[in-house]
Amino acid sequence: MTSESLPTFKYHPDPIATGSVVVSDNECVCCKQARGYIYTGPVYSEDEHADDICPWCIADNSAHANLGAEFIDPVGVGGYGEWEEVSAPIYEEVASRTPGFTGWQQEKWFTCCADAAGFLGRAGYKELLAMGAGAIEAIRVESQLEGAEWEEYLKGLKKDGEPTAYLFRCLHCQKIGGYSDFS
Ligand SMILES: [Zn+2]
Numbered sequence: 001m002t003s004e005s006l007p008t009f010k011y012h013p014d015p016i017a018t019g020s021v022v023v024s025d026n027e028c029v030c031c032k033q034a035r036g037y038i039y040t041g042p043v044y045s046e047d048e049h050a051d052d053i054c055p056w057c058i059a060d061n062s063a064h065a066n067l068g069a070e071f072i073d074p075v076g077v078g079g080y081g082e083w084e085e086v087s088a089p090i091y092e093e094v095a096s097r098t099p100g101f102t103g104w105q106q107e108k109w110f111t112c113c114a115d116a117a118g119f120l121g122r123a124g125y126k127e128l129l130a131m132g133a134g135a136i137e138a139i140r141v142e143s144q145l146e147g148a149e150w151e152e153y154l155k156g157l158k159k160d161g162e163p164t165a166y167l168f169r170c171l172h173c174q175k176i177g178g179y180s181d182f183s
C-alpha cells in the first residue's frame with residue numbers, strides 16, 4: 001500500500017466514491033508502478049486498456065501523452081450538444097486529464113456556466129431523493145418523460161443497475177444536472 005495521496009480532479013472530486021478509482025495492486029502501464037490505486041472507467045485509445053492506468057498518470061497528462069488515452073469522448077462533454085459548449089481547454093481537461101465513469105451508453109458530461117461540472121456519481125431512486133427536488137427535476141427534464149410514465153421510470157432507477165442516473169454539480173452556480181440511461 002502506498003502513502004501517496006490521490007491527485008485532485010477539478011471535474012471528478014471523489015473518484016473513489018464514484019468507483020472510477022479503486023484500491024488495487026495493479027501496475028500502471030504508463031508509469032510502470034503499482035501505486036495502490038487504479039482507474040476502472042472507460043479508456044478511449046488505440047490499445048485496449050482495463051484497470052491498468054493509475055490516477056496520477058491521468059492527472060499529470062502522461063496517460064494521454066504516452067498512450068493517447070481519453071477517458072470520455074470530448075464531444076460527450078456537453079452531452080453531444082445537449083448542454084452548454086465550453087472552451088477547448090475544458091474539453092481537453094475533462095477528456096484527457098479527468099477519470100471518466102462507466103455508463104450504459106456513451107457517457108455524457110454535464111456542462112453549466114460555461115464550464116464542465118463536477119461528476120458526483122451514479123444514482124438510483126433513493127440517491128436521487130436524497131439529492132433533492134432539483135436533482136430529480138434535472139433527470140426528469142433530460143429523460144423527456146412526464147406523469148405516470150416518469151414516476152414509474154424514476155422509481156425504477158438503480159445506482160448499480162439500470163436504468164441509472166448520473167449526477168453532476170456545477171462548480172459555479174451549484175446546480176445539479178445530469179442524465180439517465182439504460183442498456
Ligand atoms: Zn501511472
Ligand SMILES: [Zn+2]
Nearest residue numbers: 112113170173
Ligand atoms: Zn452553473
